[in-house]
Amino acid sequence: MPHRPSGFVDDKRLWDRLMMLAQFGAREDGGVDRPALSPTESDARAQLVAWGRALGLHPFSDAMANLFLRLEGRRPELPPVLIGSHIDSQPTGGKFDGAFGVLAGLEAVEAIIASGQRPDRSIEVVAWTNEEGSRFAPGMAGSEAFTGAKPLEILHAAKDAAGCSAGAAVAEVLAKDVDVPQRAFGWAPAAFVEPHIEQGPILEKRNITIGVVTGIQGTRRYRVRVSGEAAHAGTTLRRDRRDALMAAVRIIHAIDRVAREPDDVMLTVGLFEVKPNAPSVIPEEVYFSIDLRHTDDAVVDRIDAEIRRLVEAEKGPCAVELRQIAHAPSLTFSDEVRSLVARAADDLSLPSMDIYSAAGHDARQLHYVCPTGMIFVPCRGGISHNPAEWAEPAHVAAGARVLADVAWALAARGD
Ligand SMILES: [Zn+2]
Structure with missing residues (x-):
C-alpha cells in the first residue's frame, strides 16, 4: 500500500x-x-x-x-x-x-x-x-x-x-x-x-x-441608464419634471422588493451615478448597475423578467435603457x-x-x-x-x- x-x-x-x-x-x-x-x-x-x-x-x-x-x-x-x-x-x-x-x-x-x-x-x-x-x-x-x-x-x-x-x-x-x-x-x-x-x-x-x-x-449583470431633463430646482413644478433620479429610485425600490423571495437571492446596486449631481438642478441622467445571483437558474430567470418589466413600469416620464452585460448560468x-x-x-x-x-x-x-x-x-x-x-x-x-x-x-x- x-x-x-x-x-x-x-x-x-x-x-x-x-x-x-x-x-x-x-x-x-x-x-x-x-x-x-x-x-x-x-x-x-x-x-x-x-x-x-x-x-x-x-x-x-x-x-x-x-x-x-x-x-x-x-x-x-x-x-x-x-x-x-x-x-x-x-x-x-x-x-x-x-x-x-x-x-x-x-x-x-x-x-x-x-x-x-x-x-x-x-x-x-x-x-x-x-x-x-x-x-x-x-x-x-x-x-x-x-x-x-x-x-x-x-x-x-x-x-x-x-x-x-x-x-x-x-x-x-x-x-x-x-x-x-x-x-x-x-x-x-x-x-x-x-x-x-x-x-x-x-x-x-x-x-x-x-x-x-x-x-x-448563476449571475446576471446589467447597466441601466435613466434619462430625464435637467431643470431649475426652484421654478419647475413637480408634475412638469422629468426627474431621472426619482425614476431610478422607484425602479430600484421595486426591484429590491421582488428580489426578497427566496431570501438567498443576491441583488446589488453597487454603482450609481447622477448627472449633473448639483444640489439645485433636477437630475437629468442616472446610470446604475444591477448584479443578480442565485443558485437556481429558474429563480434568476424569474427575477430577470421582473427587472425588465419594472424598469418600464416605474420609469414615469423618463426614458430608460436596460443593458444585460453578463450572463453566466x-x-x-x-x-x-x-x-x-x-x-x-x-x-x-x-x-x-x-x-x-x-x-x-x-x-x-x-x-x-x-x-x-x-x-x-x-x-x-x-x-x-x-x-x-x-x-x-x-x-x-x-x-x-x-x-x-x-x-x-x-x-x-x-x-
Ligand atoms: Zn480568487
Whole structure:
C-alpha cells in the first residue's frame, strides 16, 4: 500500500510560501495589491517559477501568460491534471484569495515528490492570468483564453485605466520569462481542481474545515441608464419634471422588493451615478448597475423578467435603457471530483460539507472542458477582497492535504 501524498504536506513550508508571496504587492495595512500583468505580479510569477524549478518542475506559459509548473508523470503523453488558481489580487486584496490555491497546488506536488512516488499522468500547478478583472475588466481572462470561451484578440484588446492594453501587458510579462516555453491553446486537461478560501461565512460558522464545492451560482449583470431633463430646482413644478433620479429610485425600490423571495437571492446596486449631481438642478441622467445571483437558474430567470418589466413600469416620464452585460448560468461540478474531495477529507478525518460557491472562479471556465471541482477552506468572518482576509494555518494545510490526495487519485485515471 503506497503512502498517501497528504502525509508529506509540510504545514510550515506552505505557510511560509504564502507569507512570502504576500510580500509581492504588500500593502501597509497587511493586505495585497497585485494587479494582473503588473511588474509586481510578474515578480511574484518569477518567484513561483523559481520554487517550481527547485522541485524539478517544468514551467510553461501561453499567449495569455497563464503559468503552468509541470511535474512529469510516468505517461507524459496523456493530458495532465491541473491544480491551482490565480495570483492577481484586487487593489484592496488579501493574502489568500487565489494565492492559497496556487501554493496549495505547489505544496501538493512537493508532497507527491517527497512521498517518493511518481504519478501516472503529469500534474501541473497553474496560475491563471487576470482572474480578478480589476485592472483589465472583465476577469477570468486567462481561463477564458485557455478554454476558448472568448477569442484571444478580444481578451488582448481590454484596456486598463491608463490606456494600456492587456495584450501589451501580456507581451511585457512574457518578455521577462527566462526559458519558459510557450504552448498553444486548444487542449483539454484530464481534470482541474481549484482550492480557494470560501469568501463567505458558512464553513467557519459551522466549524467545518473542508467545503466540497457542488457548483457555482448563476449571475446576471446589467447597466441601466435613466434619462430625464435637467431643470431649475426652484421654478419647475413637480408634475412638469422629468426627474431621472426619482425614476431610478422607484425602479430600484421595486426591484429590491421582488428580489426578497427566496431570501438567498443576491441583488446589488453597487454603482450609481447622477448627472449633473448639483444640489439645485433636477437630475437629468442616472446610470446604475444591477448584479443578480442565485443558485437556481429558474429563480434568476424569474427575477430577470421582473427587472425588465419594472424598469418600464416605474420609469414615469423618463426614458430608460436596460443593458444585460453578463450572463453566466449556474453550474454543477463533476460528481467524480466532488466525491474524491469528500472521500479525501473523510480519510484524513477532516469535517467536510457540500457548499455552493457564491462567487465566480476560473473553475467556471474549466468546467466546460474537463471534470472540474473546487475545495473550500474557511476564512475569518467570511471576509475577502479586503486586507483583513485571513485563513488559519491549520485550515490552509488541510486544504493542501485534501488536494494532494485528490490530485494523486485523478492522475491515476485511465485514458
Ligand atoms: Zn480568487
